Amino acid sequence: xxxxxxxxxxxxxxxxxxxxxxxxxxxxxxxxxxxxxxxxxxxxxxxxxxxxxxxxxxxxxxxxxxxxxxxxxxxxxxxxxxxxxxxxxxxxxxxxxxxxxxxxxxxxxxxxxxxxxxxxxx
Amino acid sequence: xxxxxxxxxxxxxxxxxxxxxxxxxxxxxxxxxxxxxxxxxxxxxxxxxxxxxxxxxxxxxxxxxxxxxxxxxxxxxxxxxxxxxxxxxxxxxxxxxxxxxxxxxxxxxxxxxxxxxxxxxxxxxxxxxxxxxxxxxxxxxxxxxxxxxxxxxxxxxxxxxxxxxxxxxxxxxxxxxxxxxxxxxxxxxxxxxxxxxxxxxxxxxxxxxxxxxxxxxxxxxxxxxxxxxxxxxxxxxxxxxxxxxxxxxxxxxxxxxxxxxxxxxxxxxxxxxxxxxxxxxxxxxxxxxxxxxxxxxxxxxxxxxxxxxxxxxxxxxxxxxxxxxxxxxx
Numbered sequence: 001x002x003x004x005x006x007x008x009x010x011x012x013x014x015x016x017x018x019x020x021x022x023x024x025x026x027x028x029x030x031x032x033x034x035x036x037x038x039x040x041x042x043x044x045x046x047x048x049x050x051x052x053x054x055x056x057x058x059x060x061x062x063x064x065x066x067x068x069x070x071x072x073x074x075x076x077x078x079x080x081x082x083x084x085x086x087x088x089x090x091x092x093x094x095x096x097x098x099x100x101x102x103x104x105x106x107x108x109x110x111x112x113x114x115x116x117x118x119x120x121x122x
Numbered sequence: 123x124x125x126x127x128x129x130x131x132x133x134x135x136x137x138x139x140x141x142x143x144x145x146x147x148x149x150x151x152x153x154x155x156x157x158x159x160x161x162x163x164x165x166x167x168x169x170x171x172x173x174x175x176x177x178x179x180x181x182x183x184x185x186x187x188x189x190x191x192x193x194x195x196x197x198x199x200x201x202x203x204x205x206x207x208x209x210x211x212x213x214x215x216x217x218x219x220x221x222x223x224x225x226x227x228x229x230x231x232x233x234x235x236x237x238x239x240x241x242x243x244x245x246x247x248x249x250x251x252x253x254x255x256x257x258x259x260x261x262x263x264x265x266x267x268x269x270x271x272x273x274x275x276x277x278x279x280x281x282x283x284x285x286x287x288x289x290x291x292x293x294x295x296x297x298x299x300x301x302x303x304x305x306x307x308x309x310x311x312x313x314x315x316x317x318x319x320x321x322x323x324x325x326x327x328x329x330x331x332x333x334x335x336x337x338x339x340x341x342x343x344x345x346x347x348x349x350x351x352x353x354x355x356x357x358x359x360x361x362x363x364x365x366x367x368x369x370x371x372x373x374x375x376x377x378x379x380x381x382x383x384x385x386x387x388x389x390x391x392x393x394x395x396x397x398x399x400x401x402x403x404x405x406x407x408x409x410x411x412x413x414x415x416x417x418x419x420x421x422x423x424x425x426x427x428x429x430x431x432x433x434x435x436x437x438x439x440x441x442x443x444x445x446x447x448x449x450x451x452x
Contacts, residue, residue: 005250012251058247078252079266085248086267086286097341098234098321099241101308101348103272103301104368105341107408115370118412119363 007043007051010034012060016078021064021071024048124183126444130176133440137169142332146339150430152414154422155346157430159316162340164434166323170227171441174220179445181216184209188449230326231319238318242277249275253284262302264290270371274305276314283309292371297364300356307351313344342407349411362415369408 014030015022022030028048052072055061060081064071089100107115142165145151151158179189185199185208186192196217198204209217253263263284265271270289275282283305290298308314320340324333352361422430 005247009251060251081248082252082265082267085245085252086265086269086271088245089271089273090269096241097337098238098314098317099245100273100275101305101313101317101344103304104365104408107369111408112370115366115408115412119366119370 004051004054007047008055011048011051011055012074012078015061015072015074021067021073023069023071024052025069027052027072124180126448127176127180127183130172130179130441130444133444134169134172134176137165137172137437138330138332141165142335146335150422150426151339151343152346152410153419154427154430155343155350157422157427157434159340159343159347161430161434162336162343163316163319164437166320166336168437168441170323172444174224174227175441175445177216177220177223181209181213181220184213189445190449227323227326231322234322234325235318238321242275245275246277246280246282249282249284256285259283259302270368272301272305272368274308276309276312281309288371289368292367293364294360296356296360297367300352300361300364301368303355304348304352304361307348308344311344311347311351313348316340316344338407342410345407345411346414349415358415358418362412365408365412365415 010031011027014027014034018030024045028043028045031043031048052061052063056063056072060075061072062075064073088096089102090106142162145158145161145165182189182192182196185195196209199209249263249265253265256262256264261282263282265284265286267286268288269286270292271284271286272289273284275284283302285298285301289301293301317340320333320337324337327333349361
């Protein structure tokens with residue numbers, strides 16, 4: 001049984017790789033045809049719609065309001081989302097320190113230079 | 123009871139000012155990070171307790187010879203609507219301040235907890251969509267990004283360690299292992315709880331410079347503890363190389379790497395650059411970590427560690443003892 005998280009991921013993968021907006025029906029068919037099979041062969045359209053509305057609430061998906069049935073598209077590309085998430089990780093702010101622990105915190109240009117020398121010398 | 127409140131106040135001042143400064147300047151914590159961590163915790167806890175205790179004891183003084191009878195007197199005033207004449211304005215003020223400080227500390231702790239948890243959940247949600255599990259380790263996620271990044275996101279059973287494929291391109295298998303053991307040590311040793319407590323202490327008392335010192339020291343100490351754990355699995359040159367490679371690549375060499383999403387959030391590349399390079403605490407922390415690995419000093423002797431731990435224990439016992447001492451001594 002696939003979790004909602006898995007379904008969200010499958011739907012987003014499809015929307016990120018498909019240039020044009022898709023309806024819930026098209027998405028369901030695409031999921032059924034997907035080679036990764038395990039997510040759900042026989043998904044109900046209502047399930048797809050639930051997933052889409054969750055994704056819409058999270059600001060990942062937008063609906064074209066004037067079309068019937070509604071067509072959905074991703075708000076920005078996968079790369080942009082990744083860059084945004086990594087920006088959250090890389091930018092130092094005192095209140096972020098407790099959220100996650102990075103292997104190496106931010107390093108100044110001078111410090112980075114010293115580290116490069118250390119690597120070159122070893 | 124006055125003398126107890128003065129002693130508590132003296133203790134509060136020592137723990138708020140000279141003690142943390144001395145500890146943050148000392149060099150021995152690098153030789154015994156765990157002991158130093160215990161000492162930081164007891165300084166913070168005893169500091170808060172003596173701050174509140176001093177005001178409370180002093181405020182209640184006119185109502186009784188010891189804390190129990192004085193508190194009883196205070197509750198009579200509160201509940202039976204008796205006049206607070208016996209107490210006087212200054213003492214009422216001290217009691218209110220103690221109560222407010224206590225509530226403030228608790229609320230900040232709770233709020234920080236909620237805020238951190240919300241940020242983690244949002245981050246984990248996005249990771250589910252954007253990353254894929256590493257081939258051989260299910261609790262390790264790989265994300266598509268050129269910058270060499272590794273971090274762990276605590277969350278009980280759903281804790282994950284995240285690596286970028288930029289990191290995987292740069293590091294050898296053994297170096298990756300070093301990074302992963304380091305990050306997993308953070309998770310196993312529950313370092314996020316320490317980070318949470320000290321982040322809360324800092325946002326509760328931002329005007330206290332030592333709350334910043336403490337947070338910085340604690341973030342540095344957990345890195346040392348995680349490094350020590352990594353050294354049980356990989357040799358020291360491997361860990362040093364991993365730190366040096368990630369550290370020298372951690373600064374995005376081309377600003378484009380981080381630029382695009384920022385245009386949308388309305389921040390210029392220049393501002394980010396300043397942010398990224400602004401973390402002086404981290405810079406020192408990386409330098410300290412490397413120095414400690416490259417020129418290892420012998421660990422603190424048993425006797426010295428015992429002394430530091432006894433000091434920590436004493437600090438924890440002292441404020442409660444001073445609170446009840448007037449009772450015992452009559």
